[in-house]
Amino acid sequence: MSISKETALEHKNDPAVLCCRAEEGIVIEAHNLEDPQIFDDLVDSGLLKLDGALTIGQVLGAKLTKTCDSLTPLTADVLDGYGKAEEAEEKEAVKKDLLHKQPVRSDEIVSAGNTGVLKLHIGEGKDIDIELPLGVSWGNGRIIELPSEPAEDVRNESAVSGGTASESTKFVRSLTRKHFKITEVLRGPETKIEGTTLYIREGIEKECVESQDLVVDLHLDIITPDQYDTYSNTIMDVLPIAAKEGETDLGTGVTRVLDGVIFMITGVDERGVQIGEFGASEGILNQNIMWNRPGCPDYGEIFIKTDVMIKEKTNMERPGPIAAHCASDVIVQEIREVLKELDESLVVDTEVFEQVRRPEKKKTVIVKEIMGQGAMHDNYILPMEPVGVIGAKPNVDLGNVPIVVSPLELLDGCIHALTCIGPSMKETSRHYWREPLIMDVMEDDDFDLCAVVLVGSPQINSEKAYVSKRVGMTVESMDVDCAFVTTEGAGNNHVDFASHIEQVGMRGIPVVGISWCALMGALVVGNKYMTNMIELNKSEDGMENEILGCNTLCHEDSIRARAMMKHVLAGGKVAAPDKKWNGSANAENADIIDAVEGIKMERLPNETSLPPNEKHIQREKEKAQGAE
Amino acid sequence: MKYADKIFHMEGVIVEIHDGSVSIDMKERLGSLTIPKRMLFCDTKLQIGQRIGWSMSYPEQMDGEPVERYVRTIENSKANKKMYQQRAKEIKNEY
Secondary structure (H helix, E strand, O other), X not given: OEOOHHHHHHOOOOEOEEOOOEOOOOEOOHHHEEOHHHHHHHHHOOOOOOOOEOEHHHHOOOEEOOOEOOOOEOEHHHEEOOOOOHHHHHHHHHHHHHHOXXXXXXXXXXXXXXXXXXXXXXXXXXXXXXXXXXXXXXXXXXXXXXXXXXXXXXXXXXXXXXXXXXXXXXXXXXXXXXXXXXXXXXXXXXXXXXXXXXXXXXXXHHHHHHOOOOEEEEEEEEEOHHHOOOEEOOXXXXXXXXXXXXXXXOOOEEEEEEEOEEEEEEEEEOOOOEOOOOOXXXXXXXXXXXXXXXXXXXXXXXXXXXXXXXXXXOOOOOHHHHHHHHHXXXXXXXXXXXXXXXXXXXXXXXXXXXXXXXOOOEEEEEEEEEEOOEOXXXXXXXXXXXXXXXXXXXXXXXXXXXXXXXXXXXXXXXXXXXXXOOHHHXXXXXXXXXXXXXXXXXXXXXXXXXXXXXXXXXXXXXXXXXXXXXXXXXXXXXXXXXXXEEEOOOOOHHHHXXXXXXXXXXXXXXXEEEEXXXXXXXOOOOOXXXXXXXXXXXXXXXXXXXXXXXXXXXXXXXXXXXXXXXXXXXXXXXXXXXXXXXXXXXXXXXXXXXXXXXXXXXXXXXXXXXXXXXXXXXHHHHHHHHHO | OOOXXXXXXXXXXXXXXXXXXXXXXXXXXXXXXXXXXXXOOEOOOOOOOOEEEEEEOOOOOOOOOOOHXXXXXXXXXXXXXXXXXXXXXXXHHHO
């Protein structure tokens, strides 16, 4: 397919290849040339050899001295009046310069190979159609990259900011979390907390069932660590048990939270079909949970787990999952009421989150794309209690339009997530409660975090464009210097994810995009602003590994994302990724950060750390042998 | 995978639409798919009878040995379904 003048300019240093048959004597223009983004696949499949090809910048305006077929590389022997290889020389000089600096590293996201068909039409007397595998759907699945070279100026600025931060910050508000320790959960005649024991009222299940027309049964299980090897229905959500102290709103004042215990929602319909059954994470609990991820239980915690049965065939309809969540919230709400009244002497830890503005630093917004396609792809926004449902509005009902919240509102449980995507990509309610990027950017003296924008991902492309344009306008009105755009998991949400980045990028605002893509979730759309991307994959082979929370945003991803943003803001460029995802990029990016910032990042555990994975068994055997 | 990808164009027709999922019958009576809505790209509202296209190759056995974890989950899941169906019956009988 021919390219436009703008594309030719962007690719002026790439090889020039004819897109169609061209007659002797014509002057080469952009429309005579093929899009360089497809060359890798053509070269791989042996249909194209680029030896001796001049660059696009060289051939534009040159005269063709010989009639050539489509897909012919333009070489010096078929052109007259082509430009000198100035750009090439310049490129070589840059390369040489780079040899003395840090190695180029790239996080990469590669589109799923062999997923499309490239159709070429060659009109030469008779029509010839060629079909060949196209490894990528857009721009060679480029993406991600980390600093191609550590930006000296970024580091210098950081050092300065460290000394001046306190003088230039402006306090906005604070949020205090008071932690109460729970070591035992029992059933009893009333819901209460005595010391570190939580009692849940016998018979509360009946009220849960009666609260929702669609709920026909609800069981409450207390799962202690010695019961981690029991079978469970698919995990619909993991929630902190927290309550506001006094009459304060989310994101301000004091929030009380129970440590050592989490709430978990599971469910089926009357046929025994899992709620939201796609790659469900039903099975043995300790084989299906990536412990200690932001959105997962921490190893050793007690689970208060509901097993909700909803009416037949409502498991895929919107009211079904909502009813399961609302019925479960009856129990959490009763615990919240008790938590509010607890004696202050039981507080074991106090955290204070301060939202401050740093007017002299880079004004930053974080855009978080959340699901909004319907049913369990929905989120309750801004409940009255942390991660509650009462008072909240589902983002599907709000039209998925951008909602601006403060970072503290987000960390105070302003999202109750009805998660149901691949288990490893799920951002559960607890994920937002412990969102690493927001926590880190808030604390980072180099950023002035002004807001978090939540935007839903609708089903239909026209609606995606609608909400995405609103994201662009919202961010434009903020006059920010940079933006992080994140999404959970893969699917059609990547269409609007790309569009959000474009809408922000086209306004001249540097963007770092963050998503799980790897092999299975490779991006299927893209644009010229998607050059700075962070890959969230932790699984061994780049696939959805069905382990809850494994491929979600972690602190380590946040470190790489912030480093990339600082590098870009300092004028650094992000190198193009390897052609195919191979998993090494994240580690090498981490190495660069270690070398520059002195921050060591261990590779996070994945499915191989869990039983009964073969690699896990092998490792355990080796450990045992070593011990002998 | 042992065999080369033989990518071909497949078509199907939407036969069921739910808030969270779409069911597609493949043409030529080659099977059916039920997928989460978010895994389907669409320009307009989804409607029963719309044609859906995608590329695919032949599924291929990856290894001869069943994976213990999956076997256990499938067996548990079957037993679970029966248990819930029984419980649902009992609840209905109570009323």
